[in-house]
Amino acid sequence: MHGTEAPSEWVCRWSHLIAPASEALDVACGAGRHLRWLHSLGHSVVGVDRSAEALAACEGLGEMLLADIENGPWPLAGRSFGAVVVTNYLWRPLLPTLVASVAPGGVLIYETFALGQETIGRPARPDFLLNPGELIAACAGLRVVAYEHGFQQNPDRFVQRITAVRELPGAGAASRHLLWVPPS
Numbered sequence: 001m002h003g004t005e006a007p008s009e010w011v012c013r014w015s016h017l018i019a020p021a022s023e024a025l026d027v028a029c030g031a032g033r034h035l036r037w038l039h040s041l042g043h044s045v046v047g048v049d050r051s052a053e054a055l056a057a058c059e060g061l062g063e064m065l066l067a068d069i070e071n072g073p074w075p076l077a078g079r080s081f082g083a084v085v086v087t088n089y090l091w092r093p094l095l096p097t098l099v100a101s102v103a104p105g106g107v108l109i110y111e112t113f114a115l116g117q118e119t120i121g122r123p124a125r126p127d128f129l130l131n132p133g134e135l136i137a138a139c140a141g142l143r144v145v146a147y148e149h150g151f152q153q154n155p156d157r158f159v160q161r162i163t164a165v166r167e168l169p170g171a172g173a174a175s176r177h178l179l180w181v182p183p184s
Helices: 009-017 033-040 053-054 092-100 134-138
Strands: 023-027 042-050 062-064 081-087 101-112 143-152 157-166
Touching: 009 081, 009 101, 009 157, 023 033, 033 042, 033 081, 042 101, 042 143, 053 134, 053 157, 092 101, 092 134, 134 143, 134 157
Parallel strands: 023 042, 023 081, 042 062, 081 101
Antiparallel strands: 101 157, 143 157
């Protein structure tokens, strides 16, 4: 089942940007690998997925929402989060909603497949593969802290990933977003 593997290295690397005790949203959360990670860091978590079986594996972690976010309404309308995490999922019509769901001072951590993936495996449909720079364009209005687009091994895959923050009002140009925090 999706979501039972270790948390994404990208999510782990950038989790230090999430303010302490934030509410964190995991979109298409599967069985909760990132919910568990974020919960272990002291955040309250909200997961949304279309699989009741996957959400059952997350019981007791936080607020779990069963929803088909591709064919139904966004179940979290009007809410914002200290972190929005998305991995291995792409539904382009939802990108503006996800960016809008990042609270002031919050962070978007997004990682999914990119063009080139079709040459080595699944997903292979262009609907599920990001074009070069697509996440940067989607994050207009947020401050991009990190962005990568390329090939990664073990397992082989083409990925695009971004970490971007919504600045606090009045934060100005001198905001400091640490690029790396050594593990404790």
